[in-house]
Amino acid sequence: MSSPDADVVPPDEVFPPTLREVMLRPRWIGVLALCLVIAGVFAWLGQWQLGRALQSNPIPPGATEVVQPLADVAAPGEYVPEPLVGQRVTATGTWIPGDFIVVSSRFNDGAEGYWVTGQFRIAEEVPAQPVSVAVAIGWVPTREEALAAAAELEEQARAAGSDDAPLAITGRLISDEGPVPPSRAGDPLELTRMSPAALLSRWHDVAGLDVYRAYIAAEVPLAGLQAISSPAPADAPLNWLNIFYALEWAVFAGFAFYLWYRLARDAWEKEVEDLEDAQAAAEDA
Incomplete structure (x- = not known):
């Protein structure tokens, strides 16, 4: 005679998806493509700022x-x-x-x-x-x-x-x-x-x-005035403010990819959590 537990069918074990599987879904590939476009715009802005910081045709000394x-x-x-x-x-x-x-x-x-x-x-x-x-x-x-x-x-x-x-x-x-x-x-x-x-x-x-x-x-004052101190401008081949802006745009481009990763990971974690809750509820039933 079989035991009472022998007639109980255990619930099918459901394996949650991996993070890689979630990232390869069409939805998240589409979000990645959008992030690539945004990062490309940020990279172009950074290159433009860098071009302004570096004088391609500086005037000769003096x-x-x-x-x-x-x-x-x-x-x-x-x-x-x-x-x-x-x-x-x-x-x-x-x-x-x-x-x-x-x-x-x-x-x-x-x-x-x-x-x-x-x-x-x-x-x-x-x-x-x-x-x-x-x-x-x-x-x-x-x-x-x-x-x-x-x-x-x-x-x-x-x-x-x-x-x-x-x-x-x-x-x-x-x-x-x-x-x-x-x-x-x-x-x-x-x-x-x-x-x-x-x-x-x-x-x-x-x-x-x-x-x-x-x-x-x-250069030559009039009416008894004193000459205005106006020395020659110092050579400044680099504009550090523009370099700082270029670095900012690079950070923004990197943040676009991080945002995609963070959203995909949050979706994956939520899906895994929902599956675990469903499986636990099935086992309790």
Whole structure:
């Protein structure tokens, strides 16, 4: 006579899938293909940033010290290319009366002071759209000296008039520092950044005027001002910020693959857990 347990059929043992089997399913292969596309985009962005960090055609050493015409280096309304920032340039024109403006928070060899700036109207052989460039004329340690120099320059500009021969100035071409909102505590008209855009809002005779985004730091000061300290730009063949961005994009590309692996593993673990729960429930029944 058989025992009672002999009539009980044990449940079929179900073997859970392996992680590799789950990853090879069409669904997860499709997700992997999507991750490959995303990683490819990230890799392209990283390569683009790396290309910007490494100058393929750097300017020769000392090229910024060779004086070039302003029009050959930059165009009105355009940003100065990075290799040409600090280039010595020359321009010919006249000062516009009423536009000698003081800019504060200017450091000269570590000493804080003031710049006197002016609107320099470029002289063109063929009359066309007027073009001006902002010029930092010189530095002084006190506001009183800066205002006195600005008044003297104003007097000279008005005395010269428009009939005198144009003047030639030489200096370094420097990128716009960008305007900032005025301080609530201080003078709302005080300028603390060398921004041609901010100066333009206070200039006269600006109808139809085209302006350079960059400004010139004059080498020879006027009206008793001191020369602005503007050394030659240091050679920088590498842009470390762009290299950092390139590394970030590489990390993002790697994270796309990790995300696929993590999602597939979570799905596998859930499937195994569900099978174990079902098998345990069947055995209890």
